[in-house]
Amino acid sequence: MVTSAPLWSVLVVPALLAGFATVAVAADGLLAARAAHRRVSPAVLAAPLAEVPRLLAAQRRVTPAADTLLWRLGLAAVPVAGVLAAVVIPFGQLTASRMSVGVVWFNAMEVLTWAGLWMAGWGPNAVLPLIGGYRFVAQGLAYELPLMFALISAAAGAQSLDVADIAGAQGHLWFAVWMPAAFAVYLAGVHAFSFLGPFGYPAGRDLAGGVAAEVSGPDRLMLEAGRWLLLTAGAGMAVPLFLGGGAGPLMPAWAWSAVKTLAVVLALVWGRRRLPVIRADRYAELAWVVLIPVAIAQALAVALVVLTTGGTP
Amino acid sequence: MTTAVFWVLAPLAAASGFMVFRFGSMARATIALLVSFLASGGLLIVLGLAYLGTVVILMMVMEMVIMAVFMIAYMMNPAGLMPMAMFHNKRASLAISLTVFALLAAGIFVTRWPRRAGTAPRDPTFRLGEALMGPQMLTMVTLGVTLLATMVGAVVLATHRGRYDRFGDDLKRRPPTDPARGGVGR
């Protein structure tokens, strides 16, 4: 039975999220070293974390005629969105905030990146960040609706918008097993809203970093950390939505939550390197013409199953 | 606690709504409007309508970002860098708006609001939805899809490139000539 933790637990959420994000970053560094034919050693795992002191000590940049308010606000919105999205995720038997509409809250918080990245692109008054910001809006229009339908599928399967209820309704069979399309669309959506991997279009190398092209210092740390926090929050949310939450034999619930979250995080980090960047102008048509009907069909299938069996299979 | 949250969110909503017209930059005006909407969504959550409030936040963020794109594309001087008068007919509009505000405020304070009979329902959003739309659920669902189809159809009708531009006079050219190819090759 998932209970809401006391109020101070809201501070634990960023710490936990940062912990998993650190693991993700270290794993990513390991894979990058393997891809570059470099020898892997424990130092390779710790190397990406040298970013933190480097960026903290770096000088902040200003650009002429920038809209500084919007710029900083936009950059700050990225990690804030990640942390806020994670407050509804149950970890074991505890959750920082047990909202009756947790799924919608998660969706609303990750949508904050739309505003954040657009502002981060507009703020510096430079070409490449501006193109990057608009690229994210284009990508957002493509990934958002399939993601919403995937979330609706999971909520319909448990007949509740409460994340803890959804985790509890998977006692017999994980949702990832009988809602595979929704699960796949959800994982793609996680990459998309954290603009990593095949959906790294807004911060792409062809834009010399895109939204990150003019940022340095602590602002850059916020942006980069924000991406990884969003990825981790998305991975954490996949566990109660599709993988049964903290349920499992032998180990306590929080251990299972941690193991499953770690598995999803590592799978996402591995999947990040497999594909080239998918551009929004090609992806948008695919998302609207193929993925949305698939996601709707999946939701319909789930609804039919629930109606006929009166619950989950 | 809820009173404190109310007294933070309500002035924020009103002030940022006011700032929409003070900012010369279209981007800032849109973000100010977004903040106002977010505060209104928060107020709905405080009122106990969690679903409505969260959905307002979700929808408004997406809508304001799309609105920002269009405002900046179509407005002259979107960054407010040239001095531009944002208001017109200042005296009359100020008088009208203050009068309407006073009337509404008076109405709110003077009305006898009904007292709650019994206890609050466990899920006020559900009850509210049922009361408003209960007998017409099918109509609502159909209307939603119809609205979407209408919007898509309107955009398609508005583009000046039609089927004959894309597929040629005999509608046989494949792939169609578009300035940028889509991903599915329609």
Next chain:
Amino acid sequence: MGLTRLLVRAGAARPHVLVAAVPGGTAVRLAAEEQLRRRGWPAALTPADADVLLVAGVPAPGIAGAVEAAWAAVPAPRARAQVTSAGEVSAALDAARAELAAGAPQHLPAMSGGHDAHEVIRGGHGGGMGGMDMGMPAAHGSGAVGDGDTGHGVHEMAGGHDAMSGGHEGHGTGDTSGHDMAGMDMGHMDMDMGTPAGLPMARRGEDRDGLTLDRLHVPLGPLLPDWPAGLVIRLTMQGDVIQHAEAETAGVAADTGSFWTEPWRHAAAGEPVTTGAAVRRRSAAHLDSLARFLSVAGWDSAAAAARALRDDALGSGPSPRLGPAVRRLARRVGRSRVLAWSTHGMGTLLPGEAAATGMSAAALSAGGDVTARYRRWCRELSDVAAVFDDASPLDPAVLAPPRGRPDGTRAPSAVLLAALPRLLEGAEFAAARLIVASLDPDLDEVSPAAGAGHGH
């Protein structure tokens, strides 16, 4: 102060290096990329992300201004290294890292000539919006603009603003070539009300849908990452759609000859050159082009693999595993359906048009779209993967240089440059970068006289 010092020392463990490749510095750039890969130091994409600026090669006067602008845009703590030969790279990187770790945090960008003290107060980089050469629009010279002028800031609309209209002055680092700062507006030209923050307002024009949007003039290059060194393409964009493009060269020195065609030049001069050496150099050229293309396409792991194989190919001594590894990579990239889906239909150069622009038979094989071109590289890599260690003398008639044989007096890259601007018009920015990366002209082959004019 102690905490800052500690953070700087910790951060200097893995500095980000911006490799500024100038024409003539190909060998140095390759050595630098190899060193960075071995050390695990990320290559920075913009000056904003860089700690160390490594200038690979000797910058000619035409490109020195761009290098200075990039240096001005690097935030403190920072270090600079100028490397002229491939063997010096390792020592230069070590020295730069030591300088970073030991140096006091500087907040004074070392600007040369004509800037106020406002930069000092601000601690920022008024000297340019970082990477003029990275394709940002012009900025006003003085850093004072950044100070809270936001109410009067010039903002780019969906079409951007026209900061280059009416021409611009070159930065005064001692030379007056118009291509110096790649379009940086360093004058005090426009101080009247019609030009807030010293930048003129954008002009409008029709776009492809019939809307009237603003036009932005943006120079791309010469120091952009994964970009042919010394190439500057002046774009007129609306949003991110390119309306007009002109290709120029910056800093191309006298005919030193290209690094990639060295074996053929030696063979023509009568020196003994083995087929194996020529095949290695040619495959390394293809791998380098492929790696840059894959970086632009966003496939970092394949790009890293291509770079590693390129370094192995350029190394000396027999390597039996190199051939199969190259074939594997070529197969993996050539068969990738996602990459083909992303790139097909872009930048199509029909064989008839190619002949019309005067392309030679070898360069004609650059016909087709972006997908066809990178698949051609993959095929050529696979074809010769067995003969890396062939010791027979080179026969130039059988084995052509990587970008084709010269067409009379015109180098193949000059022909590719001539074809570029037309291919870019109407393309979106991402498509434009992919098109340039798929053609990958080598400006070292192009003589300054041929390349200095407008390509269109």
